[in-house]
Amino acid sequence: MTKTLKINKNVEQGILELLRFLLDGGKVSGVFTLKRINKEGSVAYSLVTRSDELEDAVPLFPLMPVNAGKLLSRFSLRGKSNKPVAAVVKPCELRAFIELVKREQGSLENIFFISSTCGGVYPIEMAVDGAVENNLSKYWEAVKKGEIPAQIRPACRGCVEFKPYTADMTVDLVGSSDIDKRCMILLNTKNGEELAQDMKGDFLEKELDKKILDKFQNKREAERKKLFDEIEEKMKGLDGFIDIFGKCLGCHGCSKVCPICYCKLCEFESPDSEYKPSNYESDLKKRGGLKVPPGTVYFQIGRLDHIAISCVGCGACEDVCPVDIPISIIFKKVGESVQKLFDYIPGRDVKEEIPLLTFEKDELSEVED
Amino acid sequence: MKKDEEFMPRILAFLCNWCSYAGADLAGTSRLKYPPSILPIRVMCSSRVDPLFIVKAYLGGIDGVLLAGCHPGDCHYEKGNYYTRRRFALIKKIFEELDMEADRLLLSWISASEGPKYAKVATEFTEKIKKLGENPAKNKIFL
Structure with missing residues (x-):
């Protein structure tokens, strides 16, 4: 009590x-x-x-x-x-x-x-x-x-x-x-x-x-399943990902409002990630065409890599997306599965370490060859 | 590539300086045979590999990515490869969740004395990628 x-x-x-x-x-x-x-x-x-x-x-x-x-x-x-x-x-x-x-x-x-x-x-x-x-x-x-x-x-x-x-x-x-x-x-x-x-x-x-x-909770879980199923239906491989994220403007609004994206100097906004003429040339030679600005899909997968482990699923990203990409559901879905790997709930306890900053000696044998 | 030519994948291999690169070297000096599909990049430690390198390589059209380091417990820097394993698990899970051919990614522990293992991993991984075919990202414009 x-x-x-x-x-x-x-x-x-x-x-x-x-x-x-x-x-x-x-x-x-x-x-x-x-x-x-x-x-x-x-x-x-x-x-x-x-x-x-x-x-x-x-x-x-x-x-x-x-x-x-x-x-x-x-x-x-x-x-x-x-x-x-x-x-x-x-x-x-x-x-x-x-x-x-x-x-x-x-x-x-x-x-x-x-x-x-x-x-x-x-x-x-x-x-x-x-x-x-x-x-x-x-x-x-x-x-x-x-x-x-x-x-x-x-x-x-x-x-x-x-x-x-x-x-x-x-x-x-x-x-x-x-x-x-x-x-x-x-x-x-x-x-x-x-x-x-x-x-x-x-x-x-x-x-x-x-x-x-x-x-x-049951009502929420049912709703969550529905949202995840809908997204899974669309998320079929790289084609599916391009279907969803192809219209991304590259405004980076989602990362600006994301509470977990805290870097003052974002890797995806650094001059290093800006395409040089030689990058355009080599990419165009390979593909015969290129979305401009390039790298929006890389940005989204990269952001998943950076924050999925700590995504709290607040939905701020989707709220500001000018082209209505269902970002929050995708991040929530991927985030939860990644968090489950390490039995981690972001924000549950300040003493729990971020899984990527620690390790167990004997674990994850399923990802090794 | 001509139609009748057999598809030879291009596989990017991040090899740690202290174990896996030496293992690959040993495979070479022992004259072990393995397919010419591997493009090695030597890194000081497997934990030097940012998962984003893997994403970038995949979107750039590479057919497979091999990440190899010292066996757990044998890391030259004591615990680098434990971090590698967690990061690899993370990026692999993301690929799985996005339904994006996580099978194109491989983590393997190869020590400096394991020349035969390196040749075996290279051969088997190449065979696996051959079955998967070309990376679909190669011709995608909207990346």
Whole structure:
């Protein structure tokens, strides 16, 4: 059983009250959360230190403008935070941040994580025309019932990692029918308990409802299988890959938003990977034709090689793709199979080493000749 | 290539300086026979081979890639080949998942004294690639 804080308000109000309590009580110096920019539904991650600035904060808004793991990495890249900060993030954002910390791209110190069981987020294009705002009531209806909301990111539809692994506090959302009336926050860690201490509300012992979440998991798994099967149908060898990725513009937008792609100097953007006239000549001589810019397929397979082991399947890549390539599902599918090789779940535990940086002496005999 | 000519694959072999390259050398000095399909590249350690080299070679149209190093436990740098094995497993899995003829990739441990093994691996791998035929990437334009 986990110590749980119950606030008798609807879940969004409840979280805001907790955040205000943390700021006003001096328990944290800052809050990292989604905040409304305007009425059209644009939101952005913001760092807030004054509690009156929390008025238009929307911590649980179903949108991921940027993977917060990437933002928190930038926040703590040049040194740990000197003062305690509470960050409200989605489970995959937390996992992405853990993966970045493993790569020495950030520090967990002085950051407390509030996460939730996650119903998924809408694609970013829906934020632009206000569609998210119009769908909000439908979204929460579905989450309450433990169903998959319509129109969310494909990556979210098939996501089975909707429970946070290492959050200090977990908000009970999915399948929780009374989120209109009360806000249940599980205090998973000692830090979580200490933060919530003296907060107005009831403290009780509770667990997430396993039966409801298992049911939700089954729905997600079925959806995931459908998405994977569809992609497998198209992914038939090199021809299939070209069919899917041939229209890639080479904009590298997917790598720019990918939380795992952290290199400041990307190998695929270095002058070395730029084709010289002699490269064009030799390639053209061999093939009799060449896509321009060349190397988009190489880029995609290369990116798979670089990040598949740590792909958290957040779906940010697909969200920004201007030519609608189903990148996130392909990366998720390949990523999961690669991760399974090493029994690895990215972001599960900061102490687990990235499989490529370690080894067992006796393993993988199946790949040897 | 003329039609009646037999297809001779081109296989890129990354050989580590301390074991497999010496093994290949031994195969030569022992006058062992193996097909003229192998294009060797000497690397200081098999772990020097970035999996992207393999991807690049494959997309460039090479028919097969052989990656060879010291036996596990015998690495000149003590643990380089353990990392190689994980990286190779990763790239092979990616090829498998994309349904892209993972059989064209081979990892083998060949020590400096294993000239016959080198000749055997080279022969068998060449035969395997012959059965697979030419790399389809060779004539693809949209790469």
